[in-house]
Amino acid sequence: MTVGRSGALTELFEPRSIAVIGASNRPDSVGSALFRNILTSGYRGVVYPVNPGWKSVSGVRCYATVNDLPETPDLAIIIVPAAKVSKVAEALGRRGTRGIVVISAGFKEVGGAGVALEAELVRQARKFRMSLIGPNCFGILNTDPAVSLNATFSDSLPARGNIAFVSQSGALCAGILRYGAAERIGFSRFLSVGNRAWVDENDLLRSLGRDSATKVILLYIESLADGRRFLEAAREVTEHKPVLVIKSGRSAIGERAARSHTGSLANAAQDRLYDALFEQSGVLRAESIGELFRMAKIFASGLRVEGPQLAILTNSGGPGIVAADACARHGLELPTIPAGPRKALAEFLSPSSALSNPIDMTADARPEQYRRALELLLSRPEVKAALVIATPTGTLSGRAVAEAILAARGGSAKPVTACLFGLTDLAADVSYLEERGIPTFTFPEEAIAGLGSLSRYHSWWTRPRTQVRRFRVDHAAVRRTLREAAARGLSVLPEYAARELLRAYGIPVAGAERAGTLDEALRAADRLGYPVALKVASPDISHKTDVGGVALAIDSPPRMREAWAAMGRALAQKAPKARIEGFEVEAMVRSGKEVLIGLERDPSFGPIVVFGMGGIYVEVLRDVTFRLAPLRPLSAVHMVESVRTFGLLKGVRGEPPSDLESIYEILERVSQLGVEVPEVAELDINPLIVRAAGQGAVAVDARVVLAPSSRSASATSAGRSSSAPRGTPAPGAARRRRR
Numbered sequence: 001m002t003v004g005r006s007g008a009l010t011e012l013f014e015p016r017s018i019a020v021i022g023a024s025n026r027p028d029s030v031g032s033a034l035f036r037n038i039l040t041s042g043y044r045g046v047v048y049p050v051n052p053g054w055k056s057v058s059g060v061r062c063y064a065t066v067n068d069l070p071e072t073p074d075l076a077i078i079i080v081p082a083a084k085v086s087k088v089a090e091a092l093g094r095r096g097t098r099g100i101v102v103i104s105a106g107f108k109e110v111g112g113a114g115v116a117l118e119a120e121l122v123r124q125a126r127k128f129r130m131s132l133i134g135p136n137c138f139g140i141l142n143t144d145p146a147v148s149l150n151a152t153f154s155d156s157l158p159a160r161g162n163i164a165f166v167s168q169s170g171a172l173c174a175g176i177l178r179y180g181a182a183e184r185i186g187f188s189r190f191l192s193v194g195n196r197a198w199v200d201e202n203d204l205l206r207s208l209g210r211d212s213a214t215k216v217i218l219l220y221i222e223s224l225a226d227g228r229r230f231l232e233a234a235r236e237v238t239e240h241k242p243v244l245v246i247k248s249g250r251s252a253i254g255e256r257a258a259r260s261h262t263g264s265l266a267n268a269a270q271d272r273l274y275d276a277l278f279e280q281s282g283v284l285r286a287e288s289i290g291e292l293f294r295m296a297k298i299f300a301s302g303l304r305v306e307g308p309q310l311a312i313l314t315n316s317g318g319p320g321i322v323a324a325d326a327c328a329r330h331g332l333e334l335p336t337i338p339a340g341p342r343k344a345l346a347e348f349l350s351p352s353s354a355l356s357n358p359i360d361m362t363a364d365a366r367p368e369q370y371r372r373a374l375e376l377l378l379s380r381p382e383v384k385a386a387l388v389i390a391t392p393t394g395t396l397s398g399r400a401v402a403e404a405i406l407a408a409r410g411g412s413a414k415p416v417t418a419c420l421f422g423l424t425d426l427a428a429d430v431s432y433l434e435e436r437g438i439p440t441f442t443f444p445e446e447a448i449a450g451l452g453s454l455s456r457y458h459s460w461w462t463r464p465r466t467q468v469r470r471f472r473v474d475h476a477a478v479r480r481t482l483r484e485a486a487a488r489g490l491s492v493l494p495e496y497a498a499r500e501l502l503r504a505y506g507i508p509v510a511g512a513e514r515a516g517t518l519d520e521a522l523r524a525a526d527r528l529g530y531p532v533a534l535k536v537a538s539p540d541i542s543h544k545t546d547v548g549g550v551a552l553a554i555d556s557p558p559r560m561r562e563a564w565a566a567m568g569r570a571l572a573q574k575a576p577k578a579r580i581e582g583f584e585v586e587a588m589v590r591s592g593k594e595v596l597i598g599l600e601r602d603p604s605f606g607p608i609v610v611f612g613m614g615g616i617y618v619e620v621l622r623d624v625t626f627r628l629a630p631l632r633p634l635s636a637v638h639m640v641e642s643v644r645t646f647g648l649l650k651g652v653r654g655e656p657p658s659d660l661e662s663i664y665e666i667l668e669r670v671s672q673l674g675v676e677v678p679e680v681a682e683l684d685i686n687p688l689i690v691r692a693a694g695q696g697a698v699a700v701d702a703r704v705v706l707a708p709s710s711r712s713a714s715a716t717s718a719g720r721s722s723s724a725p726r727g728t729p730a731p732g733a734a735r736r737r738r739r
Contacts, residue, residue: 009199009207011099012131013142013189015075016045018151019066019097021088022079022104023049023057030103031079032057034139034151041141041150041157048073066091075099077139077151082106085135086120093128100125101151102134108195109136118197125198137194138170143187144213152190161186162215163296164208166201168193168222176220176289184434185293185300188213200225202233209237216299218292219245224277227605231281231628238282242299242457245283246292247274273605276626280635282460284453291449294441298450299457301439303415307384308455309335310448311377312358314389315365315396319419320358323387323444330452334358335382348372363393367400374408378416385454387447389419398422398429406436415454417447466633471669473676477504482679482706491706492539495584498702502685505673507666509699510689512586518564522557524585531555531588534563535701536571540578542703547574553588589698593649593658594687596624597666599674601681601707607674609667611639613648614687631671636664649690658690662697681707 018038024031031051036058038047049057052064063069066076066088072095078088082104089100107118118135125132133140139152143160150157153170154177163185167173170192180187189208193200201219208214217237224230237243278285286292310332314320327334334357337345342355349369354360359377361369370388377383390401398420409416418433418440420426430440441447481500485493493501499509511528514537515521525532536549544550548570551563564583571580596614601607605628612624625642627635640646640663651657666688673680682705690697 009099009131009203011074012101012133012140012191012199013149013207013211014144014147015073015099015149017048017071017073017075018043018045018149019048019050019069019073019076019092020057020079020151021050021066021076021092023051023054023062025054025057030153033153033155034077034079034103035060037150037152037155040155042148043150044146044148045074046071066095069095072096075101075151077101077103078135079103082114082117082135086117086124089121089124089130089132090128093124093130097128097130099131100133101137101140102132102194102197103137103139104134105136107135108197118195122197132198133191134194135197136170138167138173138192140189140191141187142189158190159184159186161188161300162213163187163218163300164189164211164214164216165218165220166191166193166204166208167220168196168201169220170194172220172289179289179293183293183297184431185297188215196225202226202229205230205233205237205243209233209241215241215302216296217241217243218296219243219283220289220292221245221247224274224604227273227277227602227628231277234278234281234283238457238460242453243281243283244286244292244295244299244453245278246286246289247271247278273602273608273626276608277605277628279638280627282457284456290446294446294450295453297439297441298415298417298454301415301434301437303437303439303454304413305385305415305451305454305458307458308332308452309382309384310451311335311337311380311383311386312389312444313361313370313373313377313386314358315361315363315370315393316389316391317354317360319389319391319421319444320360323389323419323448324358326445326448327452330448331455332448332452337377337380338382341376341380344376345373363391365396367396367404370401371404371408374405374416375410378408378412378414383414385415385417385451387417387419387444387451389444392420392422392426398426399432402429402433402438405433405438409438415451417441417451419444419447464634468630468632468671469668471506471672473506473672474504477501478677482677485706490539491708492542493704493706494537494539494581495535495702496537498683498704499699501673501677501680501704502699502702505669507669507685507699508696509702510587510589512584514582515585516582518561521564521583521585522560525554525557525560528585528587532560533584533586533588533700534560534567535584535586536567537581537584538575538578539581541575547571547578549575586700589689589691589700592689592691592697595649595663595690595697596684596686597663597670597688598685599629599670599680599683601674601678607671609639609671609674611663611667612643613645627671629671629674631668633664633668636667636671639667640664656692659693659696661693663688663690666697666699679707679709681705 020035022031023035026032035049048069049060049062051062054062056062076092076097078085085104107114141152142149154174158177173192208217234243312320312323337357345355350362352362377386388405392398416438418438433440481497496514502509513524515524531553534551536544554560554563594614596612598610607629609627609629610624623644625639627639649658684703685699688697688699
């Protein structure tokens, strides 16, 4: 593990000396532009150009090789052909350089030989414990006046601010810097990670979380190097500063075909996995770059909000209505102003004013009315924040409105934002407000988006803290079940084995017995009690209903005989090559709501828990939600509450509410299974029948797909059942299962 993996990355952001390997005088070259940018930004340290082809670069003495440098640079910027980079990195490592930024392209992103070149570069960074940014990156900058470093393609150092920006796209960076300047947004630190060969967004997140000059962290990501590490890092950082992200690149995380509902749903909803990750870690997601920076502007001002209740004050009805509509989209509320304050407003506002919320003072509103109305609203306990919308008129100037807003705010800690728009240039008035801590926007919905993000962060920051619960587990039963499956080379556990696994983790399952013949099935049904279900047991059939392998509500021996014969015919027609290991006779659960609880193991995110309404239509309705394991109790609650059909579980039209507590606990138990049993690649409990409150829940059907590494390749043919005629499996296949 290098310094860059664990330290504060000071060697990157605060170097006392820099070497630019590949600096050049050649016009329009990257080496020329980047070296010149370091000089013109006013860098406070020492910078050395390194290039055997020049005696000096931009008037600074040039050195032929790294070994010729008069001192060891803290940081090196490398701009040489890809094939030469690792040799340069090795030379720097031997000199003792602590950080390198590789601008050069031609590595993993081009495939082929580039992959090997990148692997060798990483080997050198690891060997000499150097922090490595890139390769194929835009560069790095630090606006701290004590550093003033601009080692990027951008020709100017941005304004000093408290926002740090990390991007996976180098091409995006120059545009972001220009956008920030136009929007009067300053940065503390700024860099692109390129190929993320060594230092990635997780390292930088922790480093920036410790940077006192950074109050807000922005991320542009297309994928995550390690979703599990991101969750840990983000949870740590969002406890004391906001992290805002825009996620693009909505391609599939995994390409293998899923063999369960859970795997299918997870692979079809990869972007929702990111939503779940961000929600669990307190990260706020923006849908566009513009929204990202509007949110950043709000947070950079240092404002905090104590709740979602917003008052809107305007002199124009249309913008007020637009703002009110936006509140619904961003989770903000418009509390009713009580009769007493409304009466007080009426005493000094126009008789034609609308005194509900939004408060429309009409076009003849004067600055003094803005001041008095805003002052009154901020004094009200039901108002947690205010948005002031003003369209300057002939008698109402932008500066007058700005001064009224500032006077009304006074010493109030409640956040106040403004929206000024008109036919004249209001840039000076906007700057006047923003310099004094009032974020100001062009359009009302922009302000609402920012205030909504403040409210969401407040909800995260003030949430109840819960710890992961650990339940008692029959680990011996788990090991026995997995050992038997490995000995037989199974990729999917038989349902009876899947039930054993669930029982070991304390998850209630319906009573069931195995049957190999019709007579055994009849005896099992008598013991379990009618009605029962009959299900085929086969490692080759993922969804039994699709091939006629399930018969429900069998209420008598004659119906059992009919179901047995019909199932034999259906399997012979629809699954003629499937291995039939027997049949399951299962007690019917008489009433309750059907839900799905599942587990999917992703290479980056690790075990993912899935919840949704269950049954045969789950992949059609796709009313599901995701969380990364391990689940905390509060996350389990949020999972259940976030599905669209949550109202059905709460009870509708006289129906009793479902036993939500049992769902929460089973979600946590499945989460624990996912963490502790890596052999399980996918798990479906579908359906889980949830009874009325206080009566629990029962798993009716379970499917477990095993990870390839957990199977025994040498035992793939061991223990397989013979291909007996459908409907008449080999005698003795049944085995009594304990409930």
